[in-house]
Amino acid sequence: MREIIYDKQGAAGRVNEASSDFVYERFFDFYNAPSTVIPSPSSLGQRELGFLLFKERIMLRHRVFARISDLRTFLGEEVPSDVYRSCAYYENPAVEMDKKGWLGADLVFDIDADHIPTPCDKIHDKWTCTKCGFSGKGITPETCPVCEGQKFDAKTWACDQCLEAAKTETAKLIDMLSMDFGFSDNEMHAFFSGHRGYHVHVENEAVKTLDAIARKEIVDYVTGLGLAVFNNKAKGGSRRRRRSRGFSLHDFGWNRRLKLGLRNFISNATKEDLANAGVKRNSAVILRNKELILKRCIEEGRWSSVKGVSVGTWRRLSEYVKDLESSKIDTVVTTDTHRLIRMNGTLHGKTGLKKIEFSIKRLADFDPFEEAVAFKEGEVKVFVSDVPEFRLGGNVFGPYRSQTVEVPTAAAVLLIRKGRAEVAS
Ligand SMILES: [Zn+2]
Numbered sequence: 524m525r526e527i528i529y530d531k532q533g534a535a536g537r538v539n540e541a542s543s544d545f546v547y548e549r550f551f552d553f554y555n556a557p558s559t560v561i562p563s564p565s566s567l568g569q570r571e572l573g574f575l576l577f578k579e580r581i582m583l584r585h586r587v588f589a590r591i592s593d594l595r596t597f598l599g600e601e602v603p604s605d606v607y608r609s610c611a612y613y614e615n616p617a618v619e620m621d622k623k624g625w626l627g628a629d630l631v632f633d634i635d636a637d638h639i640p641t642p643c644d645k646i647h648d649k650w651t652c653t654k655c656g657f658s659g660k661g662i663t664p665e666t667c668p669v670c671e672g673q674k675f676d677a678k679t680w681a682c683d684q685c686l687e688a689a690k691t692e693t694a695k696l697i698d699m700l701s702m703d704f705g706f707s708d709n710e711m712h713a714f715f716s717g718h719r720g721y722h723v724h725v726e727n728e729a730v731k732t733l734d735a736i737a738r739k740e741i742v743d744y745v746t747g748l749g750l751a752v753f754n755n756k757a758k759g760g761s762r763r764r765r766r767s768r769g770f771s772l773h774d775f776g777w778n779r780r781l782k783l784g785l786r787n788f789i790s791n792a793t794k795e796d797l798a799n800a801g802v803k804r805n806s807a808v809i810l811r812n813k814e815l816i817l818k819r820c821i822e823e824g825r826w827s828s829v830k831g832v833s834v835g836t837w838r839r840l841s842e843y844v845k846d847l848e849s850s851k852i853d854t855v856v857t858t859d860t861h862r863l864i865r866m867n868g869t870l871h872g873k874t875g876l877k878k879i880e881f882s883i884k885r886l887a888d889f890d891p892f893e894e895a896v897a898f899k900e901g902e903v904k905v906f907v908s909d910v911p912e913f914r915l916g917g918n919v920f921g922p923y924r925s926q927t928v929e930v931p932t933a934a935a936v937l938l939i940r941k942g943r944a945e946v947a948s
């Protein structure tokens with residue numbers, strides 16, 4: 524069964540034949556090199572595999588491989604631009620969707636700079652509506668503000684700032700999965716996606732059979748959706764007692780996160796930070812009484828004990844802190860129990876970088892622009908249209924604009940696949 528997939532973010536665009544041949548040959552070499560390691564997912568034979576082919580830009584789906592060596596042979600022959608495998612386990616992954624016999628699925632999270640507003644996206648990301656030609660900078664909208672079209676040519680870039688932002692969200696997610704859900708480091712697997720973000724997979728018997736609704740509950744928890752912050756609707760007792768009871772933040776889950784987050788925020792807050800949190804009128808009171816507020820309000824839970832800092836202020840601050848503490852995951856990935864996700868160890872078609880797993884303990888030190896580099900030999904001359912300064916494999920390149928430069932293979936593949944360069948003739 525062959526299906527065409529429509530790629531919202533746009534493929535590499537049209538490049539000259541020398542460029543597409545060059546990229547194809549590098550991918551061919553990678554998948555045929557004996558040194559290339561592609562770790563087998565657990566229960567490979569129960570997974571559906573999918574492949575995006577270079578030339579046809581079509582998706583081959585519903586493939587199944589009993590052994591990783593069979594898959595290696597296939598990859599060496601077909602040389603796909605992208606390789607995916609299901610998060611789900613099936614009785615028979617090769618048949619059509621509703622006959623597969625769903626047995627369960629890993630719990631997966633996708634954190635992508637595409638969904639995180641960063642100061643740099645206005646600098647290096649541009650989108651153009653393919654229907655009316657309207658264009659803008661920053662995150663690609665869902666629908667065109669002019670014609671409501673939904674297809675865009677997007678030119679994005681992945682810079683250090685983007686990947687750092689994604690890493691911060693990943694760290695918050697992992698902290699929740701471990702502290703609040705109790706998953707162990709062995710059950711959680713962290714990956715660089717090969718492009719603009721990170722994936723976290725949880726493999727555990729308890730999550731395996733969760734349906735989409737249960738997964739949505741987990742998504743809501745992680746994103747803080749529907750969290751009743753400072754809910755003082757508790758009944759009984761005096762008004763003051765009701766308040767203090769309603770606002771007591773105990774030391775578990777979101778309560779703990781809010782408490783730590785509020786403490787952290789107030790300790791470091793400037794006038795501007797408070798204004799961003801929607802607190803303007805009484806910001807001077809807060810800035811003058813930081814120590815007192817930390818002790819009386821946050822430590823002792825006496826929220827109304829500092830004059831000029833009202834319950835309304837706390838509600839506003841905690842809504843803001845909730846946003847800071849929640850993790851900006853791509854919610855649809857987690858709730859989709861049939862999702863195909865890029866396979867570990869394979870190349871990302873938009874960058875030529877590898878999706879790779881790293882130990883959760885190494886998250887802070889992990890460097891995608893060093894560790895995910897797949898092509899380590901050779902240099903090539905490319906004509907670059909426009910690219911900001913970037914870092915790859917221990918070197919810093921650019922910025923380049925309408926110029927021919929000689930760069931290492933990995934940088935050339937990245938530039939070509941991101942639609943920023945062509946092999947120079
Ligand atoms: Zn439009």
Ligand SMILES: [Zn+2]
Pocket residue numbers: 641643644647680681682683684685686
């Ligand atoms: Zn960036």
